[in-house]
Amino acid sequence: MPFDSFLGNPQAVEALREMLASGRMPPALLFAGPEGVGKKTLALMLAKALNCERRRDDFCGECGRCRQCDAMIAAAREDLARRREAKDAARRLDGLVYFDVQLIEPLTRYILIEQIRQLRHIAYTRPFQLPRRVFVVDDAQAIHWQAADLLLKVLEEPPDTTTLILVCPNAYELRATLRSRCRRVAFHVVEEATLRTVLAADGKVPEARRALVARLAAGSIGAARSFDPEAFERRRRPWVQFLDSLAGSPAGGRRALDWKSISEAAKALGEDRSTFEQTLRIGYLLLSDLLRVVENQPESALTNIDLLPQLKTWAVRLGLEGVEKLKNGLDQAYRLQTRNVNQQLGFETMAIDLEPLVSR
Numbered sequence: 001m002p003f004d005s006f007l008g009n010p011q012a013v014e015a016l017r018e019m020l021a022s023g024r025m026p027p028a029l030l031f032a033g034p035e036g037v038g039k040k041t042l043a044l045m046l047a048k049a050l051n052c053e054r055r056r057d058d059f060c061g062e063c064g065r066c067r068q069c070d071a072m073i074a075a076a077r078e079d080l081a082r083r084r085e086a087k088d089a090a091r092r093l094d095g096l097v098y099f100d101v102q103l104i105e106p107l108t109r110y111i112l113i114e115q116i117r118q119l120r121h122i123a124y125t126r127p128f129q130l131p132r133r134v135f136v137v138d139d140a141q142a143i144h145w146q147a148a149d150l151l152l153k154v155l156e157e158p159p160d161t162t163t164l165i166l167v168c169p170n171a172y173e174l175r176a177t178l179r180s181r182c183r184r185v186a187f188h189v190v191e192e193a194t195l196r197t198v199l200a201a202d203g204k205v206p207e208a209r210r211a212l213v214a215r216l217a218a219g220s221i222g223a224a225r226s227f228d229p230e231a232f233e234r235r236r237r238p239w240v241q242f243l244d245s246l247a248g249s250p251a252g253g254r255r256a257l258d259w260k261s262i263s264e265a266a267k268a269l270g271e272d273r274s275t276f277e278q279t280l281r282i283g284y285l286l287l288s289d290l291l292r293v294v295e296n297q298p299e300s301a302l303t304n305i306d307l308l309p310q311l312k313t314w315a316v317r318l319g320l321e322g323v324e325k326l327k328n329g330l331d332q333a334y335r336l337q338t339r340n341v342n343q344q345l346g347f348e349t350m351a352i353d354l355e356p357l358v359s360r
């Protein structure tokens with residue numbers, strides 16, 4: 001599983017390979033970029049590349065040292081999970097032991113000073129088993145300010161036996177003094193074509209749904225992989241019913257609205273208070289798509305691309321005026337969501353407002 005198996009962000013992989021090939025690996029790196037694009041995965045791959053017996057600017061995944069790295073990463077993950085579950089907060093930090101390849105992550109809201117103290121304590125010693133020690137500090141923006149002071153001391157006198165990789169979504173959430181001492185490797189959102197490849201390789205999302213999931217994942221491999229298309233469609237269904245009963249028949253000729261169906265859909269939309277925010281988010285996604293269709297934007301810009309024929313029908317019926325009214329209705333529902341109001345009634349009122357427009 002060498003670097004070739006890493007999907008997306010080829011510029012980041014290339015930068016690392018160049019550093020490896022030149023033999024001048026900076027003592028501290030900062031991997032910054034959006035969530036879910038594989039920053040931590042690539043950091044752990046780099047740990048293997050720095051230790052692999054067979055490859056210089058890559059890793060083989062099979063040699064003794066690559067396997068040792070894998071075992072250490074697995075043990076570190078297990079250790080972190082066990083510590084997070086500890087009920088007594090003080091016990092979370094009991095007997096911290098760092099492997100030559102070690103993940104350091106927040107155990108509470110923060111990465112605590114004891115965690116960085118241990119890092120500093122070991123960083124200047126020879127690795128126990130591998131040629132190169134690699135510490136990956138994930139969610140580095142969560143380093144407690146006291147711990148940040150201590151980490152700064154390490155970065156000011158970089159150890160020659162240890163490579164530090166700080167990982168965070170936004171480099172500017174890190175203190176400038178820390179940031180400036182790391183070589184930055186920038187990550188970007190992953191292209192949809194790559195996300196579709198990931199979904200195809202995983203084999204969980206049927207082909208017909210991959211384009212939709214890739215679009216909704218908005219550039220995050222993590223979001224694409226954990227996406228549940230069935231749950232999404234369950235939530236979207238009442239919206240489709242609502243819009244269909246309002247604006248589902250082709251334009252031309254007066255017609256009466258199917259109020260029973262509208263009322264059913266409105267009930268389903270307003271029913272579950274605990275997931276109402278997600279319901280609204282899906283409504284807003286449909287609304288943006290409707291606006292794009294009304295404005296004749298390219299189909300590639302749509303999120304709900306699987307609903308293209310319906311979107312076109314609804315757009316013709318509603319027009320810009322109808323889309324704006326829908327938006328006002330959603331904004332109203334959004335404002336009222338924390339209050340104890342009957343959202344079903346809100347959606348029905350929205351339909352009443354729209355009736356003169358859509359039954360023309």
Ligand SMILES: [Zn+2]
Nearest residue numbers: 052060063066
């Ligand atoms: Zn190897």
